[in-house]
Amino acid sequence: MSILILTEHHDGALAGATAHVVAAAKAIGGDIDVLVAGEGVAAIAEAAAKLDGVSKVRVADNAAYAHQLAEPMSALINELAGDYSHVLAAASTTGKNVLPRVAALKDVAQISEIIAVESPDTFKRPIYAGNAIATVQSEDALKVITVRTTGFDAVSEGGSAGVEAVDFVADNSQSTFIKEELAQSDRPELGAAKVVISGGRGMGNGDNFKLLEGIADKLGAAVGASRAAVDAGFVPNDMQVGQTGKIVAPELYIAVGISGAIQHLAGMKDSKVIVAINKDEEAPIFQVADYGLVADLFDALPELEQKL
Amino acid sequence: MKILVAVKRVIDYNVKIRVKPDHSDVDLTNVKMAMNPFCEIAVEEAVRLKEKGVATEVVAVTVGPKAAQEQLRTALALGADRAIHVESDERVESLGAAKALAKLVEEEQPGLVILGKQAIDTDNNQTGQMLAALTGLPQGTFASEVAVDGDKVQVTREIDGGLQTVELSLPAIVTTDLRLNEPRYAKLPDIMKAKKKPLDVKSPADLGVEMATRTKLLKVEPPAERQGGIKVGSVDELVDKLKNEAKVIS
Numbered sequence: 001m002s003i004l005i006l007t008e009h010h011d012g013a014l015a016g017a018t019a020h021v022v023a024a025a026k027a028i029g030g031d032i033d034v035l036v037a038g039e040g041v042a043a044i045a046e047a048a049a050k051l052d053g054v055s056k057v058r059v060a061d062n063a064a065y066a067h068q069l070a071e072p073m074s075a076l077i078n079e080l081a082g083d084y085s086h087v088l089a090a091a092s093t094t095g096k097n098v099l100p101r102v103a104a105l106k107d108v109a110q111i112s113e114i115i116a117v118e119s120p121d122t123f124k125r126p127i128y129a130g131n132a133i134a135t136v137q138s139e140d141a142l143k144v145i146t147v148r149t150t151g152f153d154a155v156s157e158g159g160s161a162g163v164e165a166v167d168f169v170a171d172n173s174q175s176t177f178i179k180e181e182l183a184q185s186d187r188p189e190l191g192a193a194k195v196v197i198s199g200g201r202g203m204g205n206g207d208n209f210k211l212l213e214g215i216a217d218k219l220g221a222a223v224g225a226s227r228a229a230v231d232a233g234f235v236p237n238d239m240q241v242g243q244t245g246k247i248v249a250p251e252l253y254i255a256v257g258i259s260g261a262i263q264h265l266a267g268m269k270d271s272k273v274i275v276a277i278n279k280d281e282e283a284p285i286f287q288v289a290d291y292g293l294v295a296d297l298f299d300a301l302p303e304l305e306q307k308l
Numbered sequence: 309m310k311i312l313v314a315v316k317r318v319i320d321y322n323v324k325i326r327v328k329p330d331h332s333d334v335d336l337t338n339v340k341m342a343m344n345p346f347c348e349i350a351v352e353e354a355v356r357l358k359e360k361g362v363a364t365e366v367v368a369v370t371v372g373p374k375a376a377q378e379q380l381r382t383a384l385a386l387g388a389d390r391a392i393h394v395e396s397d398e399r400v401e402s403l404g405a406a407k408a409l410a411k412l413v414e415e416e417q418p419g420l421v422i423l424g425k426q427a428i429d430t431d432n433n434q435t436g437q438m439l440a441a442l443t444g445l446p447q448g449t450f451a452s453e454v455a456v457d458g459d460k461v462q463v464t465r466e467i468d469g470g471l472q473t474v475e476l477s478l479p480a481i482v483t484t485d486l487r488l489n490e491p492r493y494a495k496l497p498d499i500m501k502a503k504k505k506p507l508d509v510k511s512p513a514d515l516g517v518e519m520a521t522r523t524k525l526l527k528v529e530p531p532a533e534r535q536g537g538i539k540v541g542s543v544d545e546l547v548d549k550l551k552n553e554a555k556v557i558s
C-alpha cells in the first residue's frame with residue numbers, strides 16, 4: 001500500500017491538521033507521501049518532512065496552485081494518484097473542495113470524514129449529524145478519503161523525509177481567485193485549541209462576545225459560536241461549530257447561551273469535558289454537559305472571568 | 309440562462325434518528341422526510357435569479373425513489389418551472405447521483421447548476437464537486453453569495469479561515485452554504501399550481517448511466533452516549549469542579 005496525503009497549509013505555514021491525517025495514514029499502513037502544493041511553499045515542505053511516518057514529500061510549487069483552487073489542485077492530484085492505493089486529506093474546507101473532484105476524475109467513491117480505520121479498506125464515519133456511526137467498506141481500487149482530525153491523535157515530529165519536486169503544472173482557464181477575507185485572531189485555531197468557549201443566540205449581540213473573550217484570554221481558549229449566533233450576524237462564519245461548521249473536541253468546551261440542537265452537538269459532543277451555561281434549565285445542552293450552570297450569562301460570565 | 313437545481317429527499321432535520329436493532333442501517337420507517345435544507349437554499353437561489361431576470365428557466369432534479377417526487381413538487385411550488393425525476397430504488401451514492409446529473413447537464417445545457425453543499429443524511433459533501441469533475445466545469449462550493457455577470461459568476465465561499473471569492477466561467481457548478489439566503493415557504497396556491505407543472509420520469513438506463521454502489525455499508529451503530537453530568541449551584545462551584553475534579557483548568 002502507498003498513501004498520498006494532501007498537506008493542509010495556511011499563511012505560509014504547515015497546518016496542524018496534516019499531522020492528524022498522517023496518523024490516519026499510519027493506521028492504514030504502507031508508505032506515506034505528502035503533497036505540498038502552492039506557491040512559495042519550500043518552508044512548508046520542510047516542516048512536512050519532519051512529520052513522523054512520512055517517507056517522501058512531493059512539492060508542486062507553482063503559481064497555478066496558489067490559493068489551492070479546486071480545478072488545478074484536482075488535476076494535479078489526479079496526475080499523481082496513479083502511484084497510490086489511497087489519497088487522503090483533512091476534512092477541511094480545502095480537502096472537501098478538492099478531494100471529491102479527484103475521486104470523480106478517477107471514477108471512484110469518496111469516503112468522507114473518517115474517524116477510525118478498521119482495515120485498509122474499511123472505515124468508520126459519522127452520519128446523520130453524528131447520531132449514527134457507519135462502518136463502510138470501499139470496493140474501489142483507489143480509496144479517496146477525507147479525515148476528521150479529531151478522530152486521530154497527531155503524529156509527532158522527528159522524521160526526516162526526502163523532498164522532491166513535482167513538475168506537473170495544471171492549466172486552468174475556468175476559475176480565478178479574486179479575494180480572501182480572513183478572520184484575524186491571536187487566539188488558537190478552533191480545531192486545535194485545548195479549550196473552546198462558544199456563544200449562542202443567548203449572547204444577544206456581537207458586542208457581548210467580549211464577555212467570552214475575557215475568559216478565553218485567561219484560559220488560552222478559542223472562541224466559537226452556534227449557527228444562530230452567526231446567522232444573526234454576531235460573529236463571522238468561521239466561528240461556527242457544528243454539523244455544517246467546525247468539528248471540535250477540546251479538553252474543555254464551554255457552551256454559553258446555546259440550546260443544544262443536534263446540529264450543534266454534532267460539532268462538539270466528543271469534547272472531554274462540557275460545561276453549559278444557560279438560563280433555561282430544560283435546555284437540551286444540559287443532557288450532554290458534565291457541569292451545567294443554570295444562570296443568566298450576563299451575571300455568570302463576569303463572575304467566571306473574575307474567579308479564574 | 310437555464311438553471312438546474314439538484315434536490316435530495318432526506319430525513320427532516322428536526323427528527324432524531326434511531327439505529328435499527330440489527331445495526332444494518334438507520335430506521336426510516338414512518339419517519340418524516342423532507343427536502344435537504346441545503347437544497348431548499350439551492351432552489352431559493354435559482355428562483356431569485358429567475359426573479360431578477362438572470363435566469364429564464366429553473367429545472368429541479370432528483371435521483372431517488374418514487375417518493376422523492378414529493379420534494380420535486382415542493383421545488384415546483386417554490387418556483388421551479390419543471391422537474392426531472394431519475395427513478396432509482398437502490399441506495400444512491402454521491403458518485404451515482406453525480407453521474408446521473410452529469411447526463412442531465414449534457415442534455416439540458418444549463419448555464420448554472422446549483423446543489424446543496426451537503427446532504428444531512430450521509431453528510432457526504434461530494435456530489436457538486438463530483439459533478440464538476442464529470443462535466444469538466446468549474447466549481448464554487450459552500451457559497452454564501454452568488455453574483456452572475458455576463459458569462460461569469462463570482463462566488464463567495466465560506467472557508468475555514470473566513471471568506472474566499474472566486475470567479476468562474478459559465479457554465480459552472482455552485483453548492484450552497486447556509487447563509488446564501490433564507491428560503492421562502494411555499495404558499496397554498498403555489499402548491500396547487502405545482503401539481504400541474506411538468507415532471508418527467510427517467511430511469512438511469514434511459515440516461516445510459518451505471519449507478520452501481522462502490523461502498524458496502526457493513527454496520528450502523530449508535531454513537532457512544534455521553535453520561536449526563538451534574539448541575540452546579542454557583543460559579544464558585546463550577547470553578548472548583550473544573551480545577552479539582554475534572555482537572556481541565558489550573
Ligand SMILES: Cc1cc2nc3c(=O)[nH]c(=O)nc-3n(C[C@H](O)[C@H](O)[C@H](O)COP(=O)(O)OP(=O)(O)OC[C@H]3O[C@@H](n4cnc5c(N)ncnc54)[C@H](O)[C@@H]3O)c2cc1C
Pocket residue numbers: 199200201202203225226227228229240241242243244245246256257258259260261262263264267277278279280283295296297298321345346428
Ligand atoms: C442543515 C442545518 C445545519 C445546521 N448546522 C448547524 C451547525 O453547524 N451549528 C449550529 O450551531 N447549528 C446548526 N444548525 C442550527 C441548529 O438547528 C440550531 O438552530 C442552532 O444551533 C441554535 O443556536 P442557539 O443554540 O445559539 O440558539 P437557540 O436555540 O435560540 O438557543 C439560545 C439559548 O440561549 C439561552 N439564553 C438566552 N438568553 C440567555 C441568557 N441571558 N443567559 C443564559 N442563557 C440564555 C436560551 O435559554 C436558549 O437555550 C443547523 C441547522 C440546519 C437546518
Ligand SMILES: Nc1ncnc2c1ncn2[C@@H]1O[C@H](COP(=O)(O)O)[C@@H](O)[C@H]1O
Pocket residue numbers: 314315316344346347350369370371372400402405422423424425426427428430431432433434435436
Ligand atoms: N440523489 C440525489 N438526487 C439529487 N441531488 C442530489 C442527490 N444526492 C445529492 N444531491 C445533491 O448534492 C448535494 C450534496 O449531497 P452530498 O454530496 O451527497 O452530501 C445535495 O444537497 C443535493 O443538492
